[in-house]
Amino acid sequence: MGRALAIAWKDILIEFRSRQFLGAMLAFTLVTVVTLNFAFDLDRGDRTSDAAGALWIAFFFAGMLGLGRAIALERDRGTLEGLLLTPVDGGTIFMGKFLATLLSLLFVEAVTLPVFAVLYGLPAWHPWVIALAIVGTVGFAGLGTLFSAIASSGRTREVLLPLLLFPLLVPVLLGAVQATAIVFQGERDGILAWFNLLVAFDVIFVTLAYLGFSFVIEE
Amino acid sequence: MQSTRQGTGRWTALTGIISVVMLLIATYMAFVYAPTDAAQGNAQRIFYVHVPMAWLAYLAYVVLFIGSVGYLWKRNQTFDRLARSAAELGFLFTTLVLITGAIWGRPIWGTWWQWEARLTTTLILWFIYLGYFMVRSYAGEPERAARFAAVLAIIGAIDIPIIHMSVRWWRTLHPEPIVINTGGPNLPDSMLLTLLVSFIGFTIFYAHLMLQKMQVEMARDRLAEREADFLMRPVGRSKNETTYPTTGREVTGASED
Amino acid sequence: MDDNLGYLFAAFAVTWLMIAGYLYYLNGQVKTLREDIEDFEEQAAEGR
Numbered sequence: 366m367g368r369a370l371a372i373a374w375k376d377i378l379i380e381f382r383s384r385q386f387l388g389a390m391l392a393f394t395l396v397t398v399v400t401l402n403f404a405f406d407l408d409r410g411d412r413t414s415d416a417a418g419a420l421w422i423a424f425f426f427a428g429m430l431g432l433g434r435a436i437a438l439e440r441d442r443g444t445l446e447g448l449l450l451t452p453v454d455g456g457t458i459f460m461g462k463f464l465a466t467l468l469s470l471l472f473v474e475a476v477t478l479p480v481f482a483v484l485y486g487l488p489a490w491h492p493w494v495i496a497l498a499i500v501g502t503v504g505f506a507g508l509g510t511l512f513s514a515i516a517s518s519g520r521t522r523e524v525l526l527p528l529l530l531f532p533l534l535v536p537v538l539l540g541a542v543q544a545t546a547i548v549f550q551g552e553r554d555g556i557l558a559w560f561n562l563l564v565a566f567d568v569i570f571v572t573l574a575y576l577g578f579s580f581v582i583e584e
Numbered sequence: 585m586q587s588t589r590q591g592t593g594r595w596t597a598l599t600g601i602i603s604v605v606m607l608l609i610a611t612y613m614a615f616v617y618a619p620t621d622a623a624q625g626n627a628q629r630i631f632y633v634h635v636p637m638a639w640l641a642y643l644a645y646v647v648l649f650i651g652s653v654g655y656l657w658k659r660n661q662t663f664d665r666l667a668r669s670a671a672e673l674g675f676l677f678t679t680l681v682l683i684t685g686a687i688w689g690r691p692i693w694g695t696w697w698q699w700e701a702r703l704t705t706t707l708i709l710w711f712i713y714l715g716y717f718m719v720r721s722y723a724g725e726p727e728r729a730a731r732f733a734a735v736l737a738i739i740g741a742i743d744i745p746i747i748h749m750s751v752r753w754w755r756t757l758h759p760e761p762i763v764i765n766t767g768g769p770n771l772p773d774s775m776l777l778t779l780l781v782s783f784i785g786f787t788i789f790y791a792h793l794m795l796q797k798m799q800v801e802m803a804r805d806r807l808a809e810r811e812a813d814f815l816m817r818p819v820g821r822s823k824n825e826t827t828y829p830t831t832g833r834e835v836t837g838a839s840e841d
Numbered sequence: 842m843d844d845n846l847g848y849l850f851a852a853f854a855v856t857w858l859m860i861a862g863y864l865y866y867l868n869g870q871v872k873t874l875r876e877d878i879e880d881f882e883e884q885a886a887e888g889r
Contacts, residue, residue, distance in 0.1 A: 508739070515732045518723055525718055529736065532711040533743045536750035543754060562753075566746065573742060577735040580656055611853070627845040630852040637856070676863050680856055687852040691845045793867075800870050807878055814885055 368453050372461025377468055386434060390427050391473050397423040398481055407485050416487055417546035421501070421538060423477065428470050428505050429527055432513040455579030459510060463571070467506040474498050493548045493556055500563040501541035507571035508533055514581045536566050592795060599792035606785030613778040621775075627691045632778055634684040636786035637677050641709065643790065644674025648716075649741040652734035661805055664730040667737060668720070669797035673790060675713040681706055701752035708747050712740040726808070 401419035405412060448458060478498065482489035509530060516525040531538075544559035614632035621628035651667030654660065685703065686696040697703065719736055723729035771779070 511735070511739075515719060515723075515736065518728065518732075521718075521722055525715075525722060528711070528718060529715040532708045532715065533739060533747075535708055536743075536746050539750050539754050562750070566750075569742070569746065573739050577739060580731055580735050583731075614853075625845045626849045629849050633853060633856045676859065680859055683855050683859075684852045687848050687855070691848050793863075796867060800867065800874060803874055803878070807874065807881060810885075811881055814881075814888065 369457045369460035369464065372448070372453075372458060373464035373468070376462065376465035386431075387469055387472065390430050390469070391476055393430060394423050394427040394473050394477050395480060397426055398477065398484070402484070413487065413549035414542070414546035416485055417542045417549055420477075420481060420489065420545060421542050424470070424474060424498070424502065425505065425531075425534070425538065427473050428466075428502070428509060429530070431466055431469055431473075432506075432509045432530075433516075433523060433526055449582065455582050456575050458582065459575050459578035462514075463506055463510045463574070466510055467502060470502050470506060471499065474502065487549045488551070489549075491548050493560075494545055497541055497544050497548070497556075497560065497563070500560060500567060501537055503567045504537040504563065504570045505534060507567065507574045511574035511577050511581065514578060537563065537570070540566065592799065596792060596795040596799070599788050599795065603785055603789035603792050606781060607789060610778065610782035610785045613781055618775050618778040619772060624692055627688055630684055630688040632782045633786075634681060634688060635779060636783050637681040637684060638706070639783065640786060640790050641674055641678040641681050641706065643787070644670045644677060645709065645713075645737075645741065645744070647794070648674060648737050652737040652741075655730060655734045656738070664734070665798055665801040665805065667730075667734065668801055669794055671713060671716050671733075671737070672797060673793055675710070675717070677790075678706060678710045678713055682710060699751075699755070701748055701755055704751045705744060705748040709740075709744060712736075712744070716740075 398419060401422065402408065405415045405419060407416045407419055478489045478494065481487070488494065512529045512533075513522075513526060516522040516529060540559045540563045544556050544563070547554070547556050547559070610632065614629050618629065618632070620626060647670035648667050651663045651665075651670060654663030655667060682703075685706075689698065690696050716733055716736055719733045720729045723732045
């Protein structure tokens with residue numbers, strides 16, 4: 366676990382030190398949220414479920430950017446080989462990468478949510494929305510870390526990653542959007558059920574990704 | 585070795601002949617023998633191809649899953665060939681379920697498509713198959729492609745039931761579209777018999793295609809292996825001379841049957 | 842109701858055409874493979 370944290374810490378340090386990428390990811394998320402307003406007219410009171418969808422699409426797109434980067438950076442600099450030479454097993458490398466992706470995404474989301482709340486007058490800073498954001502992002506980052514490793518060796522990794530990831534993440538997207546829409550509508554019924562379901566997805570997806578990662582990075 | 589190959593050839597021929605005969609009978613039964621459905625008219629007859637296609641789409645995925653688990657476990661080329669062959673056929677059948685389903689849906693539902701759990705799951709299945717081929721073709725060296733694709737196939741196998749369940753839950757929270765009851769267990773015997781003949785005929789046909797495809801893949805692997813052996817043979821005198829005298833085995837390391 | 846006959850024929854036609862297309866493609870694979878094997882055999886004979 367300590368080793369996983371060290372890998373995560375290393376990645377996060379690189380991100381924050383360069384700062385450009387995290388900033389770019391954040392700017393991209395905000396631009397997406399604003400652009401989707403022109404597509405769906407989200408400011409009108411009856412568009413709460415569209416707003417929930419727009420929010421999660423923005424998060425998923427930002428996440429896709431972040432993921433494409435996580436392992437591509439290592440491949441480009443050739444540091445993954447170095448990491449593989451160290452006596453650290455694949456699962457630990459996965460946990461490190463996963464945590465780094467998760468934390469940088471949560472950072473972007475933490476800034477986006479209050480902005481979203483202000484722009485659309487929706488309770489996006491509600492504890493339930495924050496809880497859902499965390500739970501939804503864990504599942505995304507879990508499968509995402511595995512598939513960014515799979516896609517990174519390809520020549521077309523930018524296209525390959527969403528093509529592989531989006532279909533498999535349908536349950537997470539569905540659950541997260543439905544539950545967020547319920548909060549936006551000012552209701553409570555059914556949130557807990559979706560939340561529990563998302564937690565179950567997280568457990569399954571992160572476990573699968575953890576187990577699969579060792580098979581992917583063995584060279 | 586020679587006898588097993590002859591055996592495979594015999595099976596290929598046998599399944600080919602049986603399936604062609606059965607499918608001809610099934611087509612006759614679907615068009616002539618089976619009665620016209622009172623509610624759906626002739627469109628109901630589409631089910632005699634649609635239902636077997638749906639079955640094969642998922643059966644092929646089960647085979648893909650078995651091949652993938654087997655490959656990651658044993659690292660045996662035969663398992664990977666099984667997975668490759670199943671994926672290609674599964675993709676064909678999934679495409680056909682979606683198309684025949686849409687052609688049935690148009691006159692009966694009045695729409696080509698419904699965001700209903702089974703349809704949505706099958707569409708996602710189609711995308712997973714597509715992703716599988718993308719991974720295979722872009723992953724580079726064959727061993728790595730096989731490994732990556734196997735991981736994807738296994739994750740997909742576990743994900744598909746989850747997708748089905750989540751879509752069903754999502755749809756039941758929304759107003760349910762009015763769907764005409766499509767039969768259920770109390771089909772007339774003649775319809776059931778037609779479906780059964782078609783079902784078995786298509787399943788044997790699938791077995792036939794699998795045998796053919798597996799043989800093609802085996803021949804391809806053998807050729808690649810021999811080419812690698814040839815290029816890396818101890819003393820390089822050809823124009824593509826290599827400096828690796830004895831590493832030929834590494835390339836084809838997986839065991840052969 | 843009889844109009845649905847068009848849909849019925851379309852469904853069967855698509856199914857069999859796509860399966861025929863797949864068989865054609867498979868046949869093409871066998872053919873190129875056979876040629877590749879012949880090419881290799883020739884090369885190997887020359888190289889040795």
